[in-house]
Amino acid sequence: MRDVEISRAIVEAYFNDILQNLQLDVAIVGAGPSGMVAGYYLAKGGAKVAIFEKKLSVGGGIWGGAMGFNRVVVQESAREILDEFGVDYKPVGNGLYVLDSIELASTLASKTVKAGVKIFNMVEVEDLVVKDGRVSGIVVNWTPVKMTNLHVDPLTVEAKFVVDSTGHGAQISQHLLKRGLLKSIPGEGPMWAEKGEELTVEHTKEVFPGLYATGMAANALSGAPRMGPIFGGMLLSGRKAALEILGKLGGE
């Protein structure tokens, strides 16, 4: 075994994947629950989709459950998504289920990758490509470049749709706000779990031509209440965005 064979295997496989994913049907930004579920359903529906995640690990806000107690709650309306992924849960009454956050994060990640979604971690989306009033791609750079503030130009990836699944800050939509292309991003309101869950799904939509928002990003864009460690809305939001985008891709 030669050391250089190990290097060659990694470099060839990685850069082949990058080459295969420079032109996408859908580029999802953020590998939290809503982004991974969106990716899963998009891939199952036949779309070419990749997720770009700035951190080393995928899963976003799932791992820590609440206050580091690694359990989360999902409500009845999202139970079928847990069943689709094969995540275990236990009923606790009143249409609520409790589950292990480690199992949720790892199973969503595994099933999403197995469904055909390529996840690029350690890649930060630093801007959007906008042409003729429509989002048509993302601008990417290495997370370490962004962290060290080095003056290094990015690359771009072309996509028919981009999904802002970046969570509480709606990081991707912020790029449109600062250019005056979105009117406002009110940010999330104070805690009201039931309402927040409902509105997150309701506000999952195309927020600008070519750009969808899911999960807490959809929440922030609409000023809906935060909801804490209940995750059904995140799962339902990801699936809703995926199905709508598949409908639009099919209609092209």
Ligand code: 48F
């Ligand atoms: O925050 P996150 O888990 O988003 P979500 O799908 O789910 C929210 C819940 O986890 C929880 C909650 C439930 O009630 O409130 O917070 O809305 O995952 C967002 C992911 O996006 C990544 C970030 O590291 C995280 O993994 N991310 C954020 N900005 C960028 C990014 C960026 N510019 N480029 C790439 N990834």
